Amino acid sequence: MLHPGAAGVNRPWHMAWDGGAQLGEAPCWLDGALFWSDIERGELWRLAAAGVAADRLYHDRPVGGFTRQADGALLLFRDRGNVVHWPLPGQPGEARTLVEALPGEQASRFNDVLADPAGRVFCGTLSSPDKAGALYRLDPDGQIAAVLEGLGTPNGMGLTPTHDALYVTDTRARTIWRHDYDVDRGEVGARTAFYVSDTPPARPDGLCVDVEGCVWTALYEGGAVLRLSPAGEVLERITLPARYTTSLCFGAPGRGELFVTSAGGPARAQAGPHAGAVFRLEVNVEGGPVYDSRILLQNTGKNARNSS
Template identity: 45%
Template sequence: MSVERVVDCTCDLGEGPVWHTGEDRLYWVDIDAGRLHRFDPATGTHDVAFETRVVSGVTVQRDGSLLLFMDRGRVGHLVDGELVTVEQVVEQDEESRFNDVIADPAGRVFCGTMPTDARGGRLHHLDTDGATTLVADGVGIPNGMGFTRNYESCYFTETEADTIYRYAYDERTGELSARERFVTTSDTPGLPDGMTVDAAGGVWSARWKGGCVVRYDASGTEVDRVDLPAEKVTSVAFGGPGLGRLYVTTGGGSARPEEGTGAGALFRLDPDVAGRPECRSAVDF
């Protein structure tokens, strides 16, 4: 599988890639730098679409605007490059920041918040009316999420537990239940970070401090592994024509070459399977 460096940026914590089907462009964040990056593969151009204090994750709204998941439990609504609304949706996480996020088929958003010195991480469910529900507490870094092809199950990565879980998912209510271990990753390099699910049901998991991306089939068996020239491989998302390319974000860009010659860059893989369109959020504050 070919590995192409498409944007040689030096993100310290590049994360959260999402393909915007309406624009045919990829967005991703450099969390602590507060930068929202944007890449247009048709022209090969890259720019910083927005900059703020902290931005941890992005979802595309049904109208094509963006939700930015930030620090102190805040979510911003970005319209045509302007931040028109900022709401503190999770007051109990004022000392934390959001981490990975994903929209569900109903337009709600599952969003994790990072651990603090006083407590573990949390997973919240942001409803379309802006109300939140606590889904899980005491999490060792909530991370990558994705849905099975039939949307009957939801994957959730707990990085410090070396585990990707699978929950039963109720599309009508958004409820998660019946948690089971999908994969324990302690026998593969690094720690599980961001993830995505392809059109065949395969699960692609980025490896923080592992320098690779691992693909599992729907039974949890490893079927492929791709090495990259960056130790901190953070997340993955399908994009491009027919969603046939896999984009990979990385971190550690200020510490090249210790973190790898490609640390912080955006990479593109050419797998033999396509992705699926990600669900769009529909949160109205």
């Protein structure tokens, strides 16, 4: 249900890119441009300005999520638990492997990722026939360990403005969980259900948090974006012409804009007239900070630790 007074909602949307992604995901505003991936096609895209053609920067193994390092390169979180330090075109250096693979993840891939203020990266892996989904933490020293196991489809994540709680979406469970979080130690604690979708098949997918502490989530198979209060109440529902809305991020500071990715581009007859597009919404609120990862390259290729 919408919270009393919530808009129900015909907020105007604008087309940022209508390239028909098969599985558009992981949008992130970095260095004055919008980046996102098309996971199924193994592509990474960048859109520098409205009205300018997007650039395909990468075409290789599937990228579920990525972060920016202090040197401006990206960390690409790919299939089989693989993590690569990847300089953008024009940057010096070559791609370097941080994690070759993770035990038990040969049939899986990373999905959404999130860097915290200390430069750690939380990265979820999808469930496979042999293993349930898990949430891993990649520490600045290059060590990686599972911190949550037994998940269905780990997806969008975000931190509260005070960094004392971590939101973790499990799309298969149709639930956004709110975990206690110790930012000094990187410890993920007890959880409570923050939001559960009661309108199947719509279920929460990507997630971001605004400066007011409200949570924004894209509804996969719901063709919509929700804004949730810090108490988990639906404040706003924005519908879009794409059934498979997947993820979202805020744009440049001061603009009050939100970008939303979607999937299903090759099947628009079933998935909506602009399936696979990237949409831009004017939302009149700013996004919370996006943190860089700070993973040391000299400690690349280490084995995973035991789960903690």
